[in-house]
Amino acid sequence: MKVIYTAKVHTTGGGREGGTSRSDDGNLDIKLSLPGTHGDGTNPEQLLAAGWSACYTSAIKILASQKKIKLPAELSTDAEIDLCQGDDGYSLSARLNVSMPGIDREVGQELIEGAHQICPYSKSLRGTVPVELKLL
Numbered sequence: 001m002k003v004i005y006t007a008k009v010h011t012t013g014g015g016r017e018g019g020t021s022r023s024d025d026g027n028l029d030i031k032l033s034l035p036g037t038h039g040d041g042t043n044p045e046q047l048l049a050a051g052w053s054a055c056y057t058s059a060i061k062i063l064a065s066q067k068k069i070k071l072p073a074e075l076s077t078d079a080e081i082d083l084c085q086g087d088d089g090y091s092l093s094a095r096l097n098v099s100m101p102g103i104d105r106e107v108g109q110e111l112i113e114g115a116h117q118i119c120p121y122s123k124s125l126r127g128t129v130p131v132e133l134k135l136l
Contacts, residue, residue: 049079059115
């Protein structure tokens with residue numbers, strides 16, 4: 001396998017509780033807060049949602065291009081990441097809600113399911129995080 005990019009991020013402090021994360025190139029420089037609080041930073045669940053929805057949307061665009069399908073400019077993906085607690089500790093569950101105004105429902109469904117097969121985030125989380133895909 002050929003590595004085409006490596007993201008490097010350094011996290012300090014309490015991680016979720018008042019820590020910071022900064023990328024080696026300085027493009028990412030954020031404060032971290034506990035999920036569900038009104039802290040002045042973000043949290044790992046929001047970061048996962050942002051990265052996954054961006055990657056997943058790109059996967060939809062790749063598939064649409066391969067299939068010669070013109071996507072609407074308003075294409076969007078909303079990712080929802082749940083932090084759950086059960087008998088075995090903490091876990092995640094997720095929903096990807098995709099809006100493709102003007103796209104035939106059957107075509108849209110094919111694209112969101114296909115994107116879930118090729119998106120690197122989806123591949124990495126498959127089998128460990130329950131995911132619901134929804135075409136809005």
